[in-house]
Amino acid sequence: MPTLTINGQEHELDVPDDMPLLWVLRDVVRLTGTKFGCGVALCGACTVHVDGRPIRSCIAPVSSVVGKKITTVEAIGDTPSGEKIQRAWLDIEVVQCGYCQSGQIMSAAALLESNPSPTDSEIDAAMSGNICRCGTYPRIRAAIKQASQSG
Amino acid sequence: MLHRCSDDDKEDQKGLSRRTFLITGVAAGGGLMLGVCFTRSRGAKAQTGEETFEPNAFVRIQPDGSITLVMPQVEMGQGTYTSMSMLIAEELEVELDEVGLEAAPPNDKLYKNPLIGFQVTGGSTSVPGFWEPLRRAGATARVMLIEAAASQWQVEPAACRAEKGEVVSPAGERLSYGALVGAAAKLSVPQNVTLKSPKDFTLIGTPAKRLDTPEKVDGKAKFGIDAMIPGMTFATVSACPVFGGKLKSVDDSKAMALKGVRQVVRLDDAVAVVGDHMWTAMQGLSALDIEWDKGPNADVTTESIVQQMARASEKEGALARSDGDFAKAIPNAAKKIDAVYEMPFLAHAAMEPMNCTVNVTKDSCDIWVGIQVATRAQTTAAEVTGLPPEKIRVHNYLLGGGFGRRLDVDGITQAVAIAKQVDGPVKVVWSREEDIQHDVYRPYYYDRFTAGLDAQNQLVAYHHRVTGSSILARWAPPAFVKGLDEDAVNGAAKEFPYAIPNILVDYVRDEPPGLTTGWWRGVGPTHNIFVVESFIDELAAATKTDPVAFRRSMLAEQPRVLGVLDLAAEKAGWGSPLPDGVGRGVSVQFAMGTYISQIAEVEVTKDGEVKVRRVVCAVDCGQIVNPDTIVAQIEGGIIFGISAVLWGEITIEGGRVEQTNFNDYRVLRINETPTIEVYLVKNEEAPGGIGEPGTVGIAPAVTNAIFATTGRRIRKLPIKSQFGPE
């Protein structure tokens, strides 16, 4: 029975070891902010942080994250980078349908955490795994820049 | 400040609005709540049994002063929750953040889209369609509240005015709307109220923050796929991969042996596995041994479909437009130019895969889903369950992208059929592969052109024959009259902006065996503007005329088209030098009531890689409601269109779709995204649509730019099938 630390809380779970973290979060813990988009690490909708690093939860078996710190979009606002990113997202009005945005925000917050002032090409490199069908990319770029400049 | 929203939100110090974004299943006491409910209420709680003021189906005001817009349109990213609220708030004289939202229940009578005729969000019609009805709904409420206050003060209503949620008397006394609810509710509803004049607008036309954003940045927003119903199970499904095939047999012994797998549901043409969560359902599905009866379409290929279409396109079609006499004019032309254009089947690939949660009981059926057509959801569920429509409750959620896909209810029909065999609520979620392989596809189109130029290089005769599936004939049969699909020729016939003395446009319906075709962002115009604007560009090249000048010469009677064309040309620096390997291409369009011109700068590298570097877009959509939403929709529409023009295609082999996921149905990513500049023309013309037009004209702007730099004309999309490496 794996025990996971999700957003600072311990969860003892009765799930198979090979079950991807995405489905544990969504269907068992019922944190639905993390989204299913492709299931095979092609779209980034399922991005969460494990020990501060972005991973695709749709292909991460639950056994691989036991004992690690898992952060989802629901709690990313409690980190300084996450809070800056959310603020910039609101200010620039990045969001359209919003379905991809949990993943975008998690990727962007991780980028800012590791690189406080990313260049355009660093933004592209960090964000190219996150698809947005609504086409919010120009605003994502602008919002990351704004967040990187905000105090 | 980030807004954390919950029922016990106490952060509001001033006792102003408190907001909740509630998505609940079964509320306490078994009462059912609506899917999306975006409420704002004032400090004081409404007493149960107290009167509310509901002058019409859209506006409800409570004694505590809280205002609710019963929202006829669904939010799928286009910003309609905010624009619709702005229309009401403007006339009601309240601040935008005083308006709460509630998804309208299915009811074609009360909530029909005036431009389409039933309850539907689509075709970029929300603002054009509800521009008047929602302002009228707000104005009616305002007039009645004023009348209620005036009679209390015993003054003339005309001497009072409404301001920020209060009525003000000539002497400066004030009564809040909440305090007037009881009295206003007793008045008869006036038939003709005067709407505000555009010069008095304080909200419409000014940038408003979107109401749905805060919940979309912290994971709280609930899409259909997020519905959580107590006691629910999870299912995933595989429909026969060959269109029109049936389920022959299934061996489920391995699947049923898996822990957490509860049930295998057999439908006529599909199998579903129900489990404790999506993962077990997915594991169960792949453990099934399924045998399909492939049915009549097992030999269908893209090639066979196109051959059939090419043959069909040789017959005369239903007449869509005839000016002058093409048949007479063409033999006299000094130069004749023919061309054939082809556009592929396309999938929608919205980020939220198809899903639907259903609970069927003996005498009721509840559906939790994000759908553009709530009443159709109700109808199909009634048909599948045999229950009367009033026993079907549709809880409409946010849509994780629509793009036309959620104008069809096939996923709901299937989910209800599955749920009928399952005890308790079940959430059916399609895998991405299922979503791409069982879409309703944008039709393949096959277009023939013939044009005649006179000795002075003037375009004197023009024939365009559209051949393709009719979505309208399936989706709205009464609209398909005498073999003509008005949507399939939209942008090619009536809305064709160029003055040419002899024009003939006709349409041949040809259905691809097995496939269902459906609406796709930009509908008819996305197809027609590509072929028309490409062919016009060919004619400009044939006459050695600059593409902007050539278009201008035939647009003298179209001032708004000219306006956007000139604006785009100026902003793009049309005619100024570009680096080697980079070209500029232009397009103009009139679609969904909006005029647009786009100019794309495209680079083609030596090894044939195509990169869109910059897009300039000039937009005249008449009266602007929320300017930033317009810019966002245009940006997003352009990006959606670039994915399609570069790579988008669904191909068929052995009666089934070959593409599976984002690896082979490629879409644009951030590193491939050009700079996009949007310029808005301001005027007070009737408002046009904005959700789709950005997608419409980008393809020809890109391919015309490729022609400008390489001399190669792209007559078949996507570009990848024509050009360089993938």
Ligand code: FES
């Ligand atoms: S769902 Fe995990 S990357 Fe797409």
Ligand code: FES
């Ligand atoms: S906002 Fe809709 S997919 Fe990104």
